[in-house]
Amino acid sequence: MNALQLKLGRELAQMKGQIAAIATVLAIGIAMWVMSISNYQSLSRTQARFYAEYDFGHVFTQLTRAPQTLLPAIAAIPGVARVHARISAEARLQVDGYADSVTARIVSLPMQSQDLAGRLFLRSGAFPQQDDEVLLIEAFADAHDLRRGDQLYAVINGRQQRLQVAGIVLSPEFIYPIRPGDVFPDFARYGVLWMRHEPLARAFDMFGAFNDLSLSLQREARSEDVIEQLDRLLDNYGNVGAHGRELQVSDRFLSDELQQLQVMARLFGGIFLGVAAFLLNIVLARMLQSQRELIGLLKAFGYRGLELARHYGGFALAIAVAGALPGLLLGAWMGSGLARLYAEFYRFPYLDWQLSPGLIWQALLFALLTAATGAAAAVYRCYRLPPAEAMRPEPPPRYHRSVLESPRLLHWLDLRARMILRTLVRRPWRSALSVFGIGLAAGILIMSRFQAAAVEHMVNVQFGLAQRDDLSIILSHPRTLRFAEELATLPGVMAVEVGRTVPVKLRNGHRQWQGALTGLPASGQLRRVLNNELQPINPPEHGLLLTGFLAASLALRVGDEVEVEVLDGARQRLRLPLAGTVDEYLGVSAYSERNALNRWLGEDALGNRAWVALAEAQRGDLLEALRARPVIASISDRQAMVSSFRRTLAEGILTFTLIASLMAASVAIGVVYNAARITLAERGRELASLRVLGYTRQEVRALLQGELLSLSLLALLPGIAIGYALCAWIVFNFQSELYRIPLLTTPAAYGLSGLIVLSATAASMVLVRRRLDGMDLIEALKARD
Known part of the structure; x- marks a missing residue:
């Protein structure tokens, strides 16, 4: 060497x-x-x-009913590689030992047996051989501990049938199985089943027809071109609008x-x-x-x-x-x-x-x-x-009295505080960089706590202020408002509100969105929409309310007209003004007043959605009564949605918070410890001189500790600003149609951040204390500045 x-x-x-x-x-x-x-x-x-x-x-689409004779024309669309036509429908299930309502989507299996292995991954069991055998999605099967040979009951098109589990499968289409209208999954209350084509066609009178379509495209094909031609072919068959993978x-x-x-x-x-x-x-x-x-x-x-x-x-x-x-x-x-x-x-x-x-x-x-x-x-x-x-030798720096060293200020400080102040202000760049480094650690801690507080706020707003119902009911088809009176007579029902939902496509120029338009009852109390101040507002009779994220994505402002294409029934095309925006954190939606929506559709007073408030003690009796009504397609439980929301995000948020807190503390320790070591190296002769002049170890130690503590205290205010900026950055980058995180910070986050930073400072002081106490005074005094 x-x-x-x-x-x-x-x-x-x-x-x-x-x-x-x-x-x-x-x-x-x-x-x-x-x-x-x-x-x-x-x-x-x-x-x-x-x-x-x-x-x-x-490319995917759902429709009312189309003949299989249409499939060759669909396959002939330029860019289409394979066509998968099937029957798909919602059903209600009854699982032994489980009292809550369970909804499922039942999908027909390919008629050609050789296509089964190419579409579904068989985790266990076998593909169905009998008409009453079904395949279950693994998440639902695990939630209920169902295995091959187990039985369950399903209400399919108003008729109850006994089904037997033939196998457990996974599907690329349902990696994340979620009930329509929900934002987070509930594996226990929603599942996906696959049944042989013949019994499902018989249940829905769909022989020689299909109502669900999936297309695989060639490598060079553009999904937009295929969707345009597919919609034209299926326009007369109740097509709700084809879409690509992005939806x-x-x-x-x-x-x-x-x-x-x-x-x-x-x-x-x-x-x-x-x-x-x-x-x-x-x-x-x-x-x-x-x-x-x-x-x-x-x-x-x-x-x-x-x-x-x-x-x-x-x-x-x-x-x-x-x-x-x-x-x-x-x-x-x-x-x-x-x-x-x-x-x-x-x-x-x-x-x-x-x-x-x-x-x-x-x-x-x-x-x-x-x-x-x-x-x-x-x-x-x-x-x-x-x-x-x-x-x-490097020329000594030129010092001058700064504003902070004015006699009026120094008059209130003792000698030790004056020494600390002069050390900080006479090395402004180094002090500023140290403050920034510690502030960055504080900002990371604020950001980590922000996630948990934001999720809690989302729960309180969405499921406390906006969705105040206990059960949300979707009907298989629209009915007159008399069914609300029927629901009100059921055990445990305290209040019922009826709404109307239709599939629509909203357009503004080249921008478009496909989803559902929900008609809410005027002055409703169970399902409300909130303005930017989180105050409930009535749905408009002469226009639409859109979530703020949706209005921004369509480049719409209040007063602008939006084209509304109804994808159901007579498929009306309307031009309606944007009456306002609403503040929602989960999903994106479009709202209007229920009677106005029925009027635009040219229909009587109809509804296909109900929100119910119930007496908790009679929940079981009410669910049993609802299961006996075939017209009810699905039931969503608000408590279950909250639990699913927390379960889905809680583990990730807590893990993230723990990791970020530990790492931010390590940054704080690293910055403060390095600042302490550098200060000790630079001021070794000065501190040794003080010892020789009669200062005790405690007094000399207090000078160094006071300097480090001052840096940490000065870093708290920049740390708050950095933390807020990091939170805003996350909010901006995490916006999507699925959910938006509110920019919300709490005093508890600031307090905990400051406490951890000060604890890291104390730990750094302990690390340098031994070196300071063991300083060789003679060697330190020999050292040249």
Whole structure:
């Protein structure tokens, strides 16, 4: 080893504490990047493989009834590779030992037996051979512990039938099985069943016909062109409008999850790598400042600037290696654990998680870029520093009294506080950077708490202020409003409100949205819409109310006209003004007044939706009475929706909060500890002089601790601003049709953030206390400033 290598080894050993702090922050950044990107790649690979192997369609549509003789014309549409026509319908189930209402979607199996294995993944059991045998989606089967040979009862088109479970399957179309109208899944109360084509056609009188269509396209085909021609072919058959994968619920949820993984990877990876670069820059700048004369001597003895630049660059490289390798291992461990959570939630037949070589190289490259960014300025100064100037002592800085050192202010401070104040204000850049680093840690903590508070607010607004019903009932077809009187006579019913829902397509120029238009009763109390101040408003009689996100996506403002194409019945085309916007966090919707909607449709007073308030003690009796009415297609329980919402998000939110809190605390410790070590190195002679002059260890320790505590207290206010900005960034990037997170921060989040930062400061003080107490006074006094 040459002299510079020996010098580098000694310096790494002497500064192992600071190196460990920087390497820890760097390792956390690498780990977050590896965890998020590895799961993104894993889900993407698994999704693509599952879709390809089991022929997940590209275009979907539902209709009232179309003859199978239409299938050759559909297959002849340019770009169509395969056509999958089937019968699909909603049914109600009764599972032994389960009292709540259960809704299911029953789908007919392909008539050709060889197509079964190409469309469904058989987890256990066998494909149906008898008319009363069915296949169950795995999530529903697991929720009720159903296995091959078990029995359940279904009300199919008003007739109760006994069904026997033949097998448990997975489908790319129902990776995320969710009941129509819901936002989150409820595996116990909603399932998907597959039945042989003949018995389902017999139940719905659909021989030689179909009402559900899935198309697989050729590689070069454009789904928009296929959808346009398909809608024209099916226009007279009750077609509700074809759509691509982007509107398929299961695929949309999975795609949003993939997008969020990318967002979190960019956010946390960038934050932690930036902090590591910042700490490395401070450490190297201090090292070069203290070794200024040594650099001059080395250059005078013949060492070139490039050799010395490589020497100090090697210091940064050693830190990069020390952080990258543990970061890769930690990221792989967290990534595999998160993959197991995804495997339980998203029902894939397999989850192909692996740490790809490309991702490893990306992580190493990020570590090197972080080291290069942090070391670049210091290494460049070392390279450019002339030997004669380096060997000359650095001129002392010129100090002047700042505004904060005015006599009026200093009059209120004791001597120790004055010393701390002067130390901070006379090194403004270093103090500002330390404050920013600690504030960044506080901001991350605020952001982590924001997620939990935002979810709780979403629950309170959506299921406390807007949806106040206990049960939401959907009818199989519209009925006169007299059915509300029938519902009111059932046991436990305290109030009933009736609405009307029709499928529509809204257009504004080239922008369009396909969904449902819901007619609400005037002055309703069970299902309300809220304005931006979360106050209930009455549905308009002469226009539409749209959720704010939907109005923005259609580029509509209040007063603008929107084209409404009804996708049911007489398929009217209307032009209606936008009367206002409503504030909803879950899903996107369009609303009007119920009687006005019926008037636009040219119909009598009809309804196909009901909201019910019930006496909790009679819930079981009411559900039993509702199950006996064939006209009821599905029943949604508000309590179950809240539980599903919490269960779906709680585990991820709590895991995220814990990880982010621990990592932010590590950033705070790293920044404060490095600030303490640098301060101790710079002021060693000063502190030793104070000891010699008679100051006790406690008094000298209080000066250093007071400086660190001042930095942390000064960082709290910028931390609040940084935390709010990070929360706003998440809100902006997580907006989708499925849900929007409100920008909501709480005093508890700020308080907890400050408490953790101050605790991290206390931990850093403990770490440097031993070094401060064990200072060699003679050596410190010999050192040159």
